[in-house]
Amino acid sequence: MAHDPLLTYRTLVTHFTDFLTVAIHTILHERNIYPRTSFLSARKYNYAVRQSRHPKVCEWINDAIAAVETELLKSAVDRVAVVIYTKDLKPTERYMFDVSRFPAVDPTDLDTRLERRGENGDPVPIVPLADMDEQFRATMGKLTGCRGVLKPLPEGCTFTVAIELKSEGQPPVGHPQPWMPVQPELSETSGEKHTRNTVHPVRAVAAGELVFESWIEQAVDAT
Amino acid sequence: MAQDYTEWLAINVLNEQQLVSYRSLSRALKIHSNLAKQMLYDFHRKQNTKKPRAVHATYLITGTKRKEIPNDGTHSQREGDDTVMQSSPPLPSSSAPKPDEHDEEPIAVQTVMLVKEENVLQAKAKFESITGTHIYSLQAKGLGDLQTLTECNRKIAADYASEDPLEVWKQYGTIQNPKVKRRTQRRQPPPPRAPMVKEAVAKATPAAPTTKPTTLKKESSKDSQDSKLASKPSSAKATPEPAKKPPTTKRQGSDIFKSFAKGKSKAKAAQESQESAGSTPKTAPEDEPMASFSDEDDADEGDVDVVEDVPKVVDGKSKKEREAELQAMMEHEDEVMADAAEVASEQAEGDVNEGAIDKPESQAAEEPKETVQVENGRRRGRRRVMKKKTVKDEDGYLITKEEAAWESFSEYEPAPKKIKVPPTTSMNKSTTAAAGKKGAKPGQGNIMSFFSKK
Numbered sequence: 023m024a025h026d027p028l029l030t031y032r033t034l035v036t037h038f039t040d041f042l043t044v045a046i047h048t049i050l051h052e053r054n055i056y057p058r059t060s061f062l063s064a065r066k067y068n069y070a071v072r073q074s075r076h077p078k079v080c081e082w083i084n085d086a087i088a089a090v091e092t093e094l095l096k097s098a099v100d101r102v103a104v105v106i107y108t109k110d111l112k113p114t115e116r117y118m119f120d121v122s123r124f125p126a127v128d129p130t131d132l133d134t135r136l137e138r139r140g141e142n143g144d145p146v147p148i149v150p151l152a153d154m155d156e157q158f159r160a161t162m163g164k165l166t167g168c169r170g171v172l173k174p175l176p177e178g179c180t181f182t183v184a185i186e187l188k189s190e191g192q193p194p195v196g197h198p199q200p201w202m203p204v205q206p207e208l209s210e211t212s213g214e215k216h217t218r219n220t221v222h223p224v225r226a227v228a229a230g231e232l233v234f235e236s237w238i239e240q241a242v243d244a245t
Numbered sequence: 246m247a248q249d250y251t252e253w254l255a256i257n258v259l260n261e262q263q264l265v266s267y268r269s270l271s272r273a274l275k276i277h278s279n280l281a282k283q284m285l286y287d288f289h290r291k292q293n294t295k296k297p298r299a300v301h302a303t304y305l306i307t308g309t310k311r312k313e314i315p316n317d318g319t320h321s322q323r324e325g326d327d328t329v330m331q332s333s334p335p336l337p338s339s340s341a342p343k344p345d346e347h348d349e350e351p352i353a354v355q356t357v358m359l360v361k362e363e364n365v366l367q368a369k370a371k372f373e374s375i376t377g378t379h380i381y382s383l384q385a386k387g388l389g390d391l392q393t394l395t396e397c398n399r400k401i402a403a404d405y406a407s408e409d410p411l412e413v414w415k416q417y418g419t420i421q422n423p424k425v426k427r428r429t430q431r432r433q434p435p436p437p438r439a440p441m442v443k444e445a446v447a448k449a450t451p452a453a454p455t456t457k458p459t460t461l462k463k464e465s466s467k468d469s470q471d472s473k474l475a476s477k478p479s480s481a482k483a484t485p486e487p488a489k490k491p492p493t494t495k496r497q498g499s500d501i502f503k504s505f506a507k508g509k510s511k512a513k514a515a516q517e518s519q520e521s522a523g524s525t526p527k528t529a530p531e532d533e534p535m536a537s538f539s540d541e542d543d544a545d546e547g548d549v550d551v552v553e554d555v556p557k558v559v560d561g562k563s564k565k566e567r568e569a570e571l572q573a574m575m576e577h578e579d580e581v582m583a584d585a586a587e588v589a590s591e592q593a594e595g596d597v598n599e600g601a602i603d604k605p606e607s608q609a610a611e612e613p614k615e616t617v618q619v620e621n622g623r624r625r626g627r628r629r630v631m632k633k634k635t636v637k638d639e640d641g642y643l644i645t646k647e648e649a650a651w652e653s654f655s656e657y658e659p660a661p662k663k664i665k666v667p668p669t670t671s672m673n674k675s676t677t678a679a680a681g682k683k684g685a686k687p688g689q690g691n692i693m694s695f696f697s698k699k
Contacts, residue, residue: 052389063392068399070392163264163396170301170387 030135031127034232035094039087040066041158042102042119045165046083046183047073049104049117052169055181067158086183089200093185097126098194101186109178116239117165117224122188123233154229161225161236171222172240250274250284251291258288258300258383266382266397271417272405278418285380302362303382303394308375310356361388 044066051061051072056079061072074080093099100122106115184204187193194201224236253274257263271281285302292300359381360368369375382394414421635645 070390070395072390159396163393166389166393167262167384167386169389 029231030133031125032095032132034124035091037154037232038094038121038124038234039091041161042090043083043087044071044073044158044162045117045119046087046104047071048162048165049106050074050079050181052166053106053115053172053175053179053181055106055175055179067155067162069159069162071162085200089194090183090185092200093187093194094121094124095132096129097124098187098192099124099185100188103184103186104181105184106175106179106181108176109180112241114175114179114241115172118235118237118239120235120237125231154227154232157225157227157229161227164224168222168224168238172238250276251288254284254288254383258385259292262385264382264384264388264394264397266394267380268401269397272401275416277416282379285383289380289383299385301384301387302380303384303388303391304360304362304365304368305377305379305381306356306358306360306365306368306372306375307377308356308372310354310371311373312351359391359394361391 047061048071050056051058051074056074056076060076060079061074064071064073074083090099090102100120102119102121104117105113106117107113185201193203195203219239220242222238222240224238226235227233250270254265254270257265265285267278267281267285270276270284271278274281276284289300289302355376356372358368358371369378382388382397388394410419411425411427413419630650631647632650633645633647635643637643
């Protein structure tokens with residue numbers, strides 16, 4: 023894994039996007055979005071994970087992750103969500119990854135070494151990223167175990183990836199446009215829906231500078 | 246002791262919601278595996294009587310499976326998500342439909358099946374006779390994917406790696422072969438040869454998919470390449486040994502990558518030097534790889550095949566520079582370089598007699614490098630200068646070698662030392678402007694001084 027001297031914001035984002043890719047494949051497998059037989063067993067972070075074999079699925083996921091990475095590199099992302107929709111396009115579940123605690127880095131500093139300084143300006147030793155693998159493993163374990171926790175999904179569900187941006191950034195519009203602006207539906211900002219969600223915590227990962235939380239929101243009134 | 250395991254299991258299975266297999270329990274409590282299995286069963290039963298479906302279990306069933314139609318097997322497998330591990334090939338009846346099945350002897354197949362508790366009855370129905378059943382693991386919530394159970398074993402291997410299995414097998418009840426003996430490795434691993442390693446690293450990092458030929462062979466190939474390439478721009482020379490060509494063609498591909506590693510400054514420098522002088526003067530037989538790179542820059546003009554991997558290879562350039570620096574320092578210790586030195590020195594000797602044009606130019610070129618910078622009136626600290634020297638081989642090959650030489654200047658406007666070169670020579674050299682242009686700043690200074698005189 024990464025060695026501390028080479029830790030830059032870009033490597034941090036790369037670790038996170040790798041993890042996100044595996045997480046999306048796992049979610050697809052667990053929630054039966056695609057038939058389980060279309061997944062093969064793979065190994066990541068020294069852990070057994072499932073990876074989809076369908077080329078279009080993989081391609082879509084890779085493109086989505088690339089778009090998320092672009093936004094992450096601008097330090098504009100508040101949260102990343104993998105949303106599961108029913109056949110009627112009603113969101114039933116959201117797998118949230120709160121990345122607001124990522125360091126906010128200038129675009130010019132993407133490849134400079136990250137160093138944490140204490141209150142008085144002295145450099146604080148960084149927590150080694152060695153146990154980042156372990157934390158990812160734990161998160162994977164939790165994600166795979168979600169099948170027993172969540173209600174089974176109805177037939178014909180689909181999924182997508184959404185990001186919630188920080189308020190001070192610019193929306194990613196322009197040509198070509200990878201993101202589609204949508205109304206906040208299951209998000210916490212819409213007050214009335216808030217009480218209808220059940221939240222299952224997954225994991226708060228803190229590996230050096232890579233700090234994010236993850237949880238699962240499930241719409242209670244999903245039919 | 247009896248209460249310990251209940252507490253331990255309560256903490257780990259219910260509170261922390263971990264996956265606990267009988268093996269993890271036996272390692273954690275230092276008990277025999279069979280005892281651990283019984284504890285798991287007991288805990289499972291108790292918790293479920295208190296609160297149904299509080300704890301889920303996976304079972305391991307061992308036995309002989311019933312002879313079944315293949316459809317059945319696959320169907321139930323998908324349903325129950327079972328992992329069927331068979332210790333011998335499938336039953337003959339399921340493979341080829343033979344009319345006289347009764348003639349074949351059924352091969353006894355022992356099946357070990359890992360099932361989730363909800364599928365146990367179904368799985369048991371598949372067995373003709375069951376030799377053993379026990380709980381494999383417990384978890385608080387339903388198990389998603391059976392393969393997550395591998396995590397338990399990985400954790401055991403990680404946490405208890407310090408325990409010697411030959412000692413603790415009795416305690417844990419691991420299956421043991423009484424005739425097994427530990428083999429002691431008497432021989433120490435060979436100490437890594439640092440120079441070789443660095444050479445290999447430098448060559449590998451330009452991201453070319455090189456197989457790892459010996460460094461010697463590479464250099465010999467580069468020799469031939471140098472001669473071949475150098476002969477191209479300067480008028481026709483004897484063709485290089487055809488014997489060396491075939492093995493080098495493949496490496497030439499990778500070397501062309503490395504030529505990009507030299508960086509664009511080098512490429513420009515090499516090109517212009519080519520046009521003007523036909524040879525760029527350098528020294529250092531030790532630095533053959535560097536030399537070959539510069540030559541292959543020239544080759545790139547001709548070949549124009551490879552346009553890939555430039556960014557990766559640019560990194561290799563900086564590494565190569567560092568590499569060259571280290572090599573220059575380690576020239577005495579490096580065997581490989583010594584061989585190359587021998588080869589190069591032979592060539593140098595041959596050169597003295599023949600390459601008359603090249604030699605004085607080379608010497609002239611070395612010094613004006615320094616003077617040119619002086620004329621600019623700039624201050625220079627220590628810097629490393631790349632010098633090229635073209636020498637002619639006995640066989641008429643032009644071999645350009647490049648050396649990184651350290652020069653330290655602490656000069657103000659008038660240079661205190663190295664003014665031994667008369668201004669005429671410097672004029673001479675500014676015509677071959679590209680030589681100085683090699684290092685970026687010195688090169689620019691060179692040209693600027695040329696113009697300023699006018």
